[in-house]
Amino acid sequence: QVQLVQSGAEVKKPGASVKVSCKASGYTFTSYDINWVRQATGQGLEWMGWMNPNSGNTGYAQKFQGRVTMTRNTSISTAYMELSSLRSEDTAVYYCARGGVRRTLFYWGQGTLVTVSS
Amino acid sequence: QSALTQPASVSGSPGQSITISCTGTSSDVGGYNYVSWYQQHPGKAPKLMIYEVSNRPSGVSNRFSGSKSGNTASLTISGLQAEDEADYYCSSYTSSIVVFGGGTKLTVL
Numbered sequence: 001q002v003q004l005v006q007s008g009a010e011v012k013k014p015g016a017s018v019k020v021s022c023k024a025s026g027y028t029f030t031s032y033d034i035n036w037v038r039q040a041t042g043q044g045l046e047w048m049g050w051m052n053p054n055s056g057n058t059g060y061a062q063k064f065q066g067r068v069t070m071t072r073n074t075s076i077s078t079a080y081m082e083l084s085s086l087r088s089e090d091t092a093v094y095y096c097a098r099g100g101v102r103r104t105l106f107y108w109g110q111g112t113l114v115t116v117s118s
Numbered sequence: 119q120s121a122l123t124q125p126a127s128v129s130g131s132p133g134q135s136i137t138i139s140c141t142g143t144s145s146d147v148g149g150y151n152y153v154s155w156y157q158q159h160p161g162k163a164p165k166l167m168i169y170e171v172s173n174r175p176s177g178v179s180n181r182f183s184g185s186k187s188g189n190t191a192s193l194t195i196s197g198l199q200a201e202d203e204a205d206y207y208c209s210s211y212t213s214s215i216v217v218f219g220g221g222t223k224l225t226v227l
Contacts, residue, residue, distance in 0.1 A: 044207065044221040045164065045207050045218045047209075059214055095163055102150065103211050104154050104166065104170070105154070105156070105164070111163055
């Protein structure tokens with residue numbers, strides 16, 4: 001069965017960076033895009049971007065351009081999302097999700113809470 | 119890209135039907151048949167309920183259905199059950215990106 005298992009919660013100071021991992025299993029990792037979506041407490045879903053694990057190609061939401069980097073390690077079927085220059089407004093649960101046609105998000109990770117606090 | 123517009127809340131009694139709307143523009147909802155709906159229970163990851171406007175993934179109850187007219191998509195849940203109480207989000211593909219609605223809280227009375 002398809003599974004996406006994310007790394008554990010993180011606490012960071014303003015200005016720092018955070019790198020969240022997403023380990024895929026149950027399917028061929030390089031065959032489907034990985035998308036990242038975040039959700040602040042009590043708020044809605046916010047799409048951050050996508051990565052093609054085969055080519056490494058990426059596409060980011062305009063809001064995160066210059067601050068987000070999505071990468072992968074195909075040897076261990078793991079995708080990464082790094083967000084830099086963190087501020088308090090970045091406190092949220094970050095989800096990875098396997099994308100289908102036109103970014104339909106069929107499978108989701110369990111989420112990773114990132115807290116930004118001084 | 120602006121978020122899609124959903125009502126903040128809807129409610130219904132067990133056994134009834136409810137419809138949640140999702141309004142966008144001709145650049146997103148109206149321009150593509152790639153509208154999805156996600157269900158999210160508190161503290162859980164979202165779950166795909168409808169994709170490509172009206173398709174149900176395997177395992178999703180046929181009480182859930184989707185449609186679209188112009189720039190507005192809709193999710194209908196028939197035969198409401200207590201377990202349907204959750205937040206629901208629509209999303210649309212547009213120009214290589216994804217835009218979400220603000221979410222709708224469904225309360226089963």
